[in-house]
Amino acid sequence: MKTTLAQFALFVSVSFAAGDWPQFRGPSGNGVVNDPALPTTLEAQNIQWAIDLPGRGLSSPIIIGDRVFVTCSSGPKQDRLHVICFNAKDGTKRWERQFAATGRTMSHDKTAVAAPTPASDGERVFAIFSSNDLVCLDLEGNLIWLRGLTLDYPNASNSLGMSSSLAVTDGVLITMVENDSESFTAGLDVKTGVNRWKLDRPKMANWTSPVLLQSPGQPTLAILQSGKGISAVEPKTGRTLWQYTNGASTIPSSTVSDGVLFVPSHGTTALEPLRDGQPPKQLWRSAQLKPGTASAVVLNRRVFTLNEAGVLTAGDAADGTRLWQLRLKGPFSATPVATGSHLYCVNEKGLLQVVDTESSQGNVVSELDLKQTILSTPSISRGAVYVRSDGKLWKLGKS
Amino acid sequence: MKCPIAFLLLLAAILAVMPPNSAAATALSRSLETIRAVGPEGKGNAAASEAWKKISNENGKALVPILKSMNGANDLALNWLRAAVDTIAAQELKSGKSLPVPALEAFLKDTQNNPQARRLAYEWIARANPAAAERLIAGMTDDPGRELRRDAVQRKMDEAMSAHKAGRSNDAAMRFQSILPAARDVDQVETIARQLKQLGQPVELARVFGWVSEWKVIGPFDSPKGAGFDKVYPPEQGIDLNAEYDGKNGKVRWQEVQARGDRGLVDLNKPCGALKEVAGYAYAEFNAETARAVELRLGCKNAWKVWLNGKFLFGRDEYHRGMEIDQYRMAGALKSGQNTILVKICQNEQVEDWTKEWEFQLRITDSLGSPIASAKK
Numbered sequence: 001m002k003t004t005l006a007q008f009a010l011f012v013s014v015s016f017a018a019g020d021w022p023q024f025r026g027p028s029g030n031g032v033v034n035d036p037a038l039p040t041t042l043e044a045q046n047i048q049w050a051i052d053l054p055g056r057g058l059s060s061p062i063i064i065g066d067r068v069f070v071t072c073s074s075g076p077k078q079d080r081l082h083v084i085c086f087n088a089k090d091g092t093k094r095w096e097r098q099f100a101a102t103g104r105t106m107s108h109d110k111t112a113v114a115a116p117t118p119a120s121d122g123e124r125v126f127a128i129f130s131s132n133d134l135v136c137l138d139l140e141g142n143l144i145w146l147r148g149l150t151l152d153y154p155n156a157s158n159s160l161g162m163s164s165s166l167a168v169t170d171g172v173l174i175t176m177v178e179n180d181s182e183s184f185t186a187g188l189d190v191k192t193g194v195n196r197w198k199l200d201r202p203k204m205a206n207w208t209s210p211v212l213l214q215s216p217g218q219p220t221l222a223i224l225q226s227g228k229g230i231s232a233v234e235p236k237t238g239r240t241l242w243q244y245t246n247g248a249s250t251i252p253s254s255t256v257s258d259g260v261l262f263v264p265s266h267g268t269t270a271l272e273p274l275r276d277g278q279p280p281k282q283l284w285r286s287a288q289l290k291p292g293t294a295s296a297v298v299l300n301r302r303v304f305t306l307n308e309a310g311v312l313t314a315g316d317a318a319d320g321t322r323l324w325q326l327r328l329k330g331p332f333s334a335t336p337v338a339t340g341s342h343l344y345c346v347n348e349k350g351l352l353q354v355v356d357t358e359s360s361q362g363n364v365v366s367e368l369d370l371k372q373t374i375l376s377t378p379s380i381s382r383g384a385v386y387v388r389s390d391g392k393l394w395k396l397g398k399s
Numbered sequence: 400m401k402c403p404i405a406f407l408l409l410l411a412a413i414l415a416v417m418p419p420n421s422a423a424a425t426a427l428s429r430s431l432e433t434i435r436a437v438g439p440e441g442k443g444n445a446a447a448s449e450a451w452k453k454i455s456n457e458n459g460k461a462l463v464p465i466l467k468s469m470n471g472a473n474d475l476a477l478n479w480l481r482a483a484v485d486t487i488a489a490q491e492l493k494s495g496k497s498l499p500v501p502a503l504e505a506f507l508k509d510t511q512n513n514p515q516a517r518r519l520a521y522e523w524i525a526r527a528n529p530a531a532a533e534r535l536i537a538g539m540t541d542d543p544g545r546e547l548r549r550d551a552v553q554r555k556m557d558e559a560m561s562a563h564k565a566g567r568s569n570d571a572a573m574r575f576q577s578i579l580p581a582a583r584d585v586d587q588v589e590t591i592a593r594q595l596k597q598l599g600q601p602v603e604l605a606r607v608f609g610w611v612s613e614w615k616v617i618g619p620f621d622s623p624k625g626a627g628f629d630k631v632y633p634p635e636q637g638i639d640l641n642a643e644y645d646g647k648n649g650k651v652r653w654q655e656v657q658a659r660g661d662r663g664l665v666d667l668n669k670p671c672g673a674l675k676e677v678a679g680y681a682y683a684e685f686n687a688e689t690a691r692a693v694e695l696r697l698g699c700k701n702a703w704k705v706w707l708n709g710k711f712l713f714g715r716d717e718y719h720r721g722m723e724i725d726q727y728r729m730a731g732a733l734k735s736g737q738n739t740i741l742v743k744i745c746q747n748e749q750v751e752d753w754t755k756e757w758e759f760q761l762r763i764t765d766s767l768g769s770p771i772a773s774a775k776k
Contacts, residue, residue: 098482106721135478195441
C-alpha cells in the first residue's frame with residue numbers, strides 16, 4: 001500500500017515518525033497504515049507481552065517511537081486518572097502520572113472515564129478523560145500543562161460519558177466537548193493549553209472524534225461531526241469553511257481516505273471537498289454501508305463497515321456499491337484497523353479476528369481469544385498490534 | 400507575588416526541612432506559589448510549566464513542603480503538585496534512595512492537611528514501607544479524607560465478610576453494624592446494608608443516606624420543546640404555598656409529597672400527571688441549628704435547577720442520560736434556623752420507556768458526604 005497524500009501531509013504538519021500511531025485510528029485517523037512487518041495471522045504465540053493495567057479504559061494505546069502511552073481510570077468513582085508510558089519492546093513501565101478528576105466521572109457501565117484516545121504531535125502527549133480533564137506531558141512524563149474543562153465550563157458533560165478523542169495539527173489541539181448542555185469544540189495552543197478558539201456546537205450528545213482532512217492543494221481541515229452533520233473548520237482559527245447539514249451519526253466517526261470523506265450519514269455518504277471552502281460534492285450515498293459503533297475503514301479503495309452484530313460489509317469506495325458481506329463473531333464496539341489487505345477486528349468478548357479482504361467474499365484467516373471484554377480500538381506500530389482491555393495491554397507481533 | 404502571606408507560609412514549611420539560609424528553599428517556595436496561581440482557561444500554565452520542571456528536579460526533602468503547598472490550593476494546582484510529588488518520589492525510589500517516611504507519616508496524621516495530599520503521602524508510604532501503611536490505615540475509619548476512610552472501612556468490611564463466610568453470623572452482624580456509621584461511599588453503604596439484611600438485621604437505608612424527604616410539589620407547567628427550563632414560572636418569583644397558578648392542563652396547587660424508597664426519590668409523575676414537555680417544582684424547608692457550609696447533593700435524569708434560600712446554585716439541561724446518588728454536588732451555605740430549598744425539574748418530549756421518569760433525590764451533607772438532618776423546629 002502506498003503512502004497516501006493525506007498521510008504525507010500529516011507527516012509534515014506534525015513531527016511524529018513513520019511507524020508511530022499518534023492518535024485514535026492512527027496517523028491518518030482512518031485506521032490504516034502500511035506495515036508489512038505485521039503478521040497477517042495472529043494466534044497465541046504472537047503475544048509478545050501482556051501486562052496488567054491499573055484501571056479501566058476504552059482509549060486506544062498510542063505509540064511514539066519505542067513508547068506506548070495508555071490512559072486508565074481507577075477508584076470507586078473512577079476519579080483517579082492515569083497516563084502511563086510503557087516500553088514497546090518489553091512492556092515495562094517507563095513512567096506513570098496520576099491526576100484527580102476535576103469534572104464529573106459518571107458514565108454508563110459500558111464505557112469508562114478513560115474512553116477518549118490520547119494524541120501526540122511527536123513531542124508531547126495530550127490525554128483527555130470523560131471528566132474533561134486534559135493534560136499535556138512531554139515524552140518523558142514532564143507536565144507541560146493541564147486544563148479542567150468542566151471547571152471552566154461547568155455544564156460541559158454527559159452523564160453517559162464523554163468519548164471524543166483528540167486531534168492535533170498545526171500547533172493546535174482540537175478537543176470536542178459536545179453534549180446536551182454546554183456543547184463546544186475548542187482549539188488549544190499545544191504549548192500552553194490556552195484556548196485559541198472555542199466554537200459553540202449543537203446541544204446534543206456526541207461521542208464522535210474529530211478527523212483531519214487533507215485534500216490535494218488544500219490546507220488541512222478539522223472535520224467535526226455531530227447529529228446535525230459535518231462542519232469543516234480551520235484548525236488554526238476555528239473558522240467554519242463549509243457544512244454538510246444532512247445529519248450524521250453521533251457514535252461512529254467519519255473516515256478520510258485519499259482526500260474523500262466517508263461520513264456515517266444515511267448509511268455512508270462519500271463527500272469530496274471542493275476548493276476555496278465551497279461545500280463538498282456528494283459522490284455517493286449507500287444505506288447498505290451502515291456502520292454500528294465501529295467507524296468505517298477504507299482500505300485499497302474499498303469501504304468496510306461493521307455493525308454491532310458482526311456483519312462486515314465491503315463496498316466500492318468509488319461508488320458505494322456493496323461488494324460482499326461476511327459475518328464475523330460479534331458483537332463489536334472497536335473499530336477495525338488495517339494494513340496491507342488485512343483487517344484486524346476485535347469483538348467485545350476479546351476475540352481478535354484477522355480478515356483477508358482480498359479473497360472474493362472476505363475470509364477470516366485467524367482468531368485469537370484474549371478472553372477479556374474489549375471495546376477499545378487496537379493500534380498498529382512497527383510490526384505489532386496493541387490491544388487493551390480494562391485490565392490488560394497486549395502487544396501482538398511476530399512469534 | 401500576589402499573596403505574600405501564602406508565600407511566607409510556604410517558605411516557613413520549606414525551611415522546616417531545608418537549610419534555613421537556603422536560596423534553594425526560597426526558589427522552591429516561589430515555584431510552588433507560581434503553580435498555586437494557575438487558574439481557569441489555562442491561566443498561569445506557561446509559568447507553572449517552568450516552575451514544575453524546577454520542582455520535579457528536587458529530591459525527597461521537597462516532598463513534604465510540596466504536599467503542604469497543596470493545602471488551600473485549587474483543584475488545578477492540586478494536580479500540578481500531585482504530579483510533582485509522584486515524579487520526585489518515583490525517581491527517589493528508582494535511584495535506590497529512601498523516602499522520608501517519618502515526615503510523610505507526620506503529614507498524613509495531621510488531619511488539617513488537604514485530604515488529597517494526605518492520601519498521596521499515604522500512597523508513597525505504602526510503596527516505601529507497606530507495613531507502616533497497613534498500621535496507619537487501620538485506624539482511619541473516621542478519617543476526614545474520603546479515600547483514606549474508604550480503605551479503612553473496607554478493611555473492616557472484609558473482616559466482617561470473613562466472619563460471615565465462616566458462619567459466625569452474630570460476629571459478622573456486629574462488625575457490619577459497627578462499621579456502617581463510618582461508611583460514606585454509596586457502594587460501601589449499600590454492601591453493608593445488603594449483608595445485614597442477609598444476617599436478619601435490615602437497615603433503613605433512606606435514613607442512612609439522609610434524604611430530604613418532606614416536599615411540597617407543584618405542576619405541571621407547560622414547557623414546549625424544553626422552553627420551560629429557562630422560563631420563569633411563578634414559584635421562582637416567590638414561594639406562596641397557598642397560591643394557585645395556571646398550569647398545562649388547568650389550575651395547579653402545591654401538594655405534599657414524601658420521598659420514597661431507599662433512594663429517596665421524589666416522583667412528580669404521580670402528583671402532576673405523567674406528562675411530557677412540562678416543568679414542575681418541589682419545595683422543602685430545612686432547619687439548621689447553626690449556620691454552616693454544606694453540600695446539596697442531587698441525583699436527577701431530567702433537566703433541573705436548584706435554589707437554596709432563594710439563591711440559585713446550579714442547573715443543568717440534560718435529559719435521560721442517567722441518574723445516580725450524589726450525581727451533582729453543589730456548595731451551599733445554611734443559615735441558622737429555617738432554610739428553603741427549591742428544585743425545578745423539567746420533563747422533555749421523549750416518549751421511550753426509559754424517558755418516563757420525572758423525579759429527583761436530594762440530600763444535604765458535609766463535604767465528606769456525611770448526611771445532615773433537618774433540626775426539629
